[in-house]
Amino acid sequence: MYGTLNEYGENTVVTESWDFTQERLMCCGVRDVQDWSSRKINGTEVTIGSKTFGIPKSCCSYPNCDTAYEHGCLDRITFIISECSVMLGTGAICVALVQILGIIFAHMLAKAIRRVKTTREVKRQLKRQEIYEHLICGPGEKRTPVLYAPTSSEA
Numbered sequence: 001m002y003g004t005l006n007e008y009g010e011n012t013v014v015t016e017s018w019d020f021t022q023e024r025l026m027c028c029g030v031r032d033v034q035d036w037s038s039r040k041i042n043g044t045e046v047t048i049g050s051k052t053f054g055i056p057k058s059c060c061s062y063p064n065c066d067t068a069y070e071h072g073c074l075d076r077i078t079f080i081i082s083e084c085s086v087m088l089g090t091g092a093i094c095v096a097l098v099q100i101l102g103i104i105f106a107h108m109l110a111k112a113i114r115r116v117k118t119t120r121e122v123k124r125q126l127k128r129q130e131i132y133e134h135l136i137c138g139p140g141e142k143r144t145p146v147l148y149a150p151t152s153s154e155a
Contacts, residue, residue, distance in 0.1 A: 001030045001074060005039060008056065019058035025080075028072040029057035035072070044068075 007014040022028055028036030032046060033055060041054035044065040059068040 002035070005030065005035060008039065009041065019056060021073055021077075022056065022058040022069065025073055025076040026061070026069050027071045027076045028055065028069040029072050030074045031072040032070065033059060033068045 004011075004014045008018055009015055019101045033046060036059070037048075037051060037053040038057045039054075041056055043054045044060055045052055046055050046068050052139075055068055057065065059065075061067070061069070080096065
């Protein structure tokens with residue numbers, strides 16, 4: 001944040017970002033208003049102690065600029081992030097749970113599809129065997145299925 005203070009007034013994006021931040025968070029500078037003391041700012045003059053220096057108009061409460069905001073923006077941003085971290089963490093956990101549920105349901109769907117395909121393939125094989133037996137043996141004869149029964153030594 002300190003690096004961008006030097007670019008205030010020269011870089012439009014930096015200037016607009018600082019103005020937006022200071023107006024919305026009601027803060028001035030990184031740590032306090034004295035962060036602006038070493039910069040040349042064409043804005044409102046402020047005297048702290050024996051030192052008079054310019055600060056951006058976004059450091060003041062409108063419509064008149066009698067006093068600048070006392071708090072630095074770093075403290076305000078840190079506070080906002082710490083307050084929002086619980087909500088961000090909760091949101092991340094909720095997203096993770098939704099993804100885990102998606103994985104579980106996708107696995108269940110794949111298993112069901114595999115079961116249906118296997119059942120269909122078994123029926124197809126049985127139908128082929130029936131057709132083959134019908135062609136080989138004739139329509140009236142039924143072949144006895146050969147079952148393999150292992151002996152006690154093979155089991």
